[in-house]
Amino acid sequence: MSHKTDVVVIGAGPVSLFAVFELGLLNLKCHLIDNLDKIGGQCAELYPEKPVYDIPSRARITGEELIGELMLQAKPFDPVFHLNQQADSIEKVGEEWKLTTSSNTVIQARCIVIAAGAGSFVPRRPPLENIELFENTSVFYSVRDKSKFKDKKILIVGGGDSALDWVNDLASIADVTLMHRRKEFRASPDSVTKMLELEKNNKIKFVFGQLDSLSGNEKNLNAVKYKHEDEEFSIEVDYLLPFFGLKMELGPIANWGINLHENLIKVDTEKFETSVPSIFAIGDINTYPGKLKLILSGFHESALMAQKCFAYCYPDKKNVFRYTTSSKDLHKKLGV
Amino acid sequence: MGTIKVKDRDDNIHQLTVESGSTIMEVIRDAGLDIEAACGGCCACATCHVYIGEEWLKKLNPRDDDEESMLDQAFYVKDNSRLGCQLEYTDELDGMELTLAPE
Numbered sequence: 001m002s003h004k005t006d007v008v009v010i011g012a013g014p015v016s017l018f019a020v021f022e023l024g025l026l027n028l029k030c031h032l033i034d035n036l037d038k039i040g041g042q043c044a045e046l047y048p049e050k051p052v053y054d055i056p057s058r059a060r061i062t063g064e065e066l067i068g069e070l071m072l073q074a075k076p077f078d079p080v081f082h083l084n085q086q087a088d089s090i091e092k093v094g095e096e097w098k099l100t101t102s103s104n105t106v107i108q109a110r111c112i113v114i115a116a117g118a119g120s121f122v123p124r125r126p127p128l129e130n131i132e133l134f135e136n137t138s139v140f141y142s143v144r145d146k147s148k149f150k151d152k153k154i155l156i157v158g159g160g161d162s163a164l165d166w167v168n169d170l171a172s173i174a175d176v177t178l179m180h181r182r183k184e185f186r187a188s189p190d191s192v193t194k195m196l197e198l199e200k201n202n203k204i205k206f207v208f209g210q211l212d213s214l215s216g217n218e219k220n221l222n223a224v225k226y227k228h229e230d231e232e233f234s235i236e237v238d239y240l241l242p243f244f245g246l247k248m249e250l251g252p253i254a255n256w257g258i259n260l261h262e263n264l265i266k267v268d269t270e271k272f273e274t275s276v277p278s279i280f281a282i283g284d285i286n287t288y289p290g291k292l293k294l295i296l297s298g299f300h301e302s303a304l305m306a307q308k309c310f311a312y313c314y315p316d317k318k319n320v321f322r323y324t325t326s327s328k329d330l331h332k333k334l335g336v
Numbered sequence: 337m338g339t340i341k342v343k344d345r346d347d348n349i350h351q352l353t354v355e356s357g358s359t360i361m362e363v364i365r366d367a368g369l370d371i372e373a374a375c376g377g378c379c380a381c382a383t384c385h386v387y388i389g390e391e392w393l394k395k396l397n398p399r400d401d402d403e404e405s406m407l408d409q410a411f412y413v414k415d416n417s418r419l420g421c422q423l424e425y426t427d428e429l430d431g432m433e434l435t436l437a438p439e
Contacts, residue, residue, distance in 0.1 A: 046380035118374060127411055127438055159408040181413055186405045210413060245409040247383070248374055293376070 001105050003080070005031045006313050008099050008109040010087045010253070011116040013041020015283035015298030017070035017079075019113055022306040024077030025330055028313055031080045031107050033087050033099075035120035035251075040067035042117055045246065056296055066295075076335045082107070086120050088252050090279075097278070111309045114265060114274070114281040115298070118248040126157075126211050126242050134214060138221035139240045149174045153236060155224055157211060158243035159184070164191040166241060171198050177205040177235060179226060209233060211242065250285075261287050271308035272301045278312050280305045338430030342386075344369055345436055354425045360386065360434070361420030371436060377421040379403060382410035384420035389433035396423060412438055 007023055009016045012034035020030045038044050043052075043063030051060045058066070085103040090112065092098075099107045123141035125131060131139060143149075143166060150173045156163050159180040164187035167178045178195065183206070185192045198204045209226035216222045225234050250263050259266045259275035264287035267274055274281050282305050283298035291297070310319050324330050342350045342364055354363045361384040364371045372383035379402045388396065393416055399407070403422045407413050417437065423429075 042375070042380075046375050047378055050378055050380070124409065159405075181408065182404075184404075186408055210411065244411070245381070247372075247381070 003031055003105070003107045005029050005080070005107060005109045007031075007111045007113055007309055008033065008087075008097070008107045009113045009115055011041060011114070011120075011283070011285075012036070012039045012081060012083070013115065013117050013283065014043055014066055014070055014295050015117075015302060016041070016113075016115040017067070017074045018299050019115060019282060019302040019305065020074040020077055020079045021070075022302045023309060024074070025324070025333060026306050026310040026319065027333070028306065028309055029077065031082060031109070033082045033085060033101055033105075033107075035084070035086045035102075035122065037084050039071065039081060039083070040064070043067050045121060052295070054294060054296065076333060086251055087116075090256055110278065110313045112279045113305060113309070114253060114279065114285055115283045115302075116250075116253065117284045119250040119253075119263075119285070121246040121248055122251070124244040124247045126244060128211055128214055131214060134216060134219060134221045134240070137219040138216065138238065139214075139242070141242065143241070146170065146173065149239060151175070152238040153177075154239045154241060155179060155235060155237040156241045156243065158245075159186050160243060160245065161187045161191060163187065163241075163243040164195050166243070167204055168194045168198065171203045176203075177207060177237075179207050179209045179211075179235075181208065181210050181228075183208070207233070207235070214240070270304065272305045273308060280309070338425070338427060340425070340429065341431070341433045342367075342369060343433070343435040345438060354429075356425055356427060358425050359421050360384075360418075360423040360425060363425065364420055364436070369436065370439075371420065372439070373421065375421075379406055379419060379422055382406045382408075382419060385410045385413075385437035386418055386420050387414060387435040387437060388416045388418055389435075390416060392429065392432045392434075395428050395432075410437065 006028040007030045009030050009032045012032045048064040051062050055061055082105050085101040088100050088102050090097050090099050096108050096110050097112050153175045155177050156167050157179045170176050199206050209228040212227045213225045223234050224237050265274050265281035265285055267281050267286045267288055269288050272280050272282050282301040284293045337355055339351050340354055352363050352367045361373050365373050374383045375381040403419050
């Protein structure tokens with residue numbers, strides 16, 4: 001799929017959503033990319049239910065509520081979201097950027113705004129020797145095609161929703177063992193009940209343990225060693241599905257030729273532009289003297305970044321600074 | 337004010353000065369040691385996983401449900417595993433020894 005817009009925003013967290021608003025007031029349209037399957041970044045993935053107390057004018061707001069409000073604020077500007085994909089590569093085409101995602105979505109835009117927080121969320125890989133040799137043949141962090149698991153020995157590790165959902169799903173077609181360090185689970189109570197029922201009826205096995213090492217020939221796993229209370233065990237497996245949540249990493253952005261400092265993107269404090277003209281960085285991912293990683297700093301950065309994006313997108317137009325309280329033009333854009 | 341002794345993943349021991357009210361994660365992070373602390377200390381990840389010296393374990397409040405749940409996402413969890421962000425320094429912990437868990 002190929003798209004054309006004014007600004008492509010990398011990340012769909014709170015600062016990205018406010019950037020949609022600020023850019024929208026200046027008539028700039030946005031497409032947003034996020035590797036998560038939902039909008040909201042860390043607010044949605046890490047702390048949807050935890051209250052935040054330092055958003056101006058909100059004495060107390062949860063991560064989920066904050067995202068809901070920001071979505072409402074961004075709505076008049078019709079942002080387009082491309083979820084479940086990572087911004088992979090960029091290429092300059094004339095004055096514009098052509099960005100390609102991991103799902104081969106191509107977006108052409110005059111400006112790029114990197115608002116990727118601490119990076120994109122990727123599955124956390126167990127620190128086992130040689131695990132990378134088995135990845136995508138015997139070790140999977142997500143399931144795309146279940147048919148290959150039919151009648152195979154599957155070891156699923158973890159205690160959250162992903163682990164239990166796949167245990168419950170694959171139980172009918174494969175020989176499934178669930179491994180977890182304790183017999184308590186973070187997963188939703190329904191999934192836990194279902195899994196325990198399957199275990200009771202010998203449809204799946206449960207073992208206490210933590211992964212220790214993998215063995216196999218070439219890319220094919222055949223056994224997993226694990227430990228429980230200092231005792232070592234081994235289990236024969238065809239496939240291993242470890243579910244240890246997500247971690248954040250900068251990913252392909254690191255190779256785009258932008259000046260970095262300790263995995264953060266250096267910007268100026270007037271426009272929040274990176275070392276590459278017309279690429280901006282706002283929110284937790286940027287750094288400058290005195291930077292504080294607060295959502296409110298990202299909001300401020302959005303507003304200033306938008307001014308410069310306007311200059312890039314409409315080089316011949318004068319930008320008249322207006323307030324949303326009084327401007328008829330802004331009211332029209334906001335639909336109020 | 338006091339000190340804690342942190343063993344890094346190369347077995348080097350760092351003596352760090354701590355003020356009451358700081359969390360153990362903050363002290364380790366601010367000293368520039370290799371602790372990811374991805375979520376910034378709200379017990380929403382497991383990247384400030386440390387092992388506490390046995391004799392100090394009993395001086396700490398036990399893990400609560402939140403911390404126990406997040407430890408499910410950590411590797412090589414032991415009886416003395418804790419998340420540094422959930423441990424507030426008090427004078428009682430002066431001299432505490434701990435080790436950074438493997439990544």
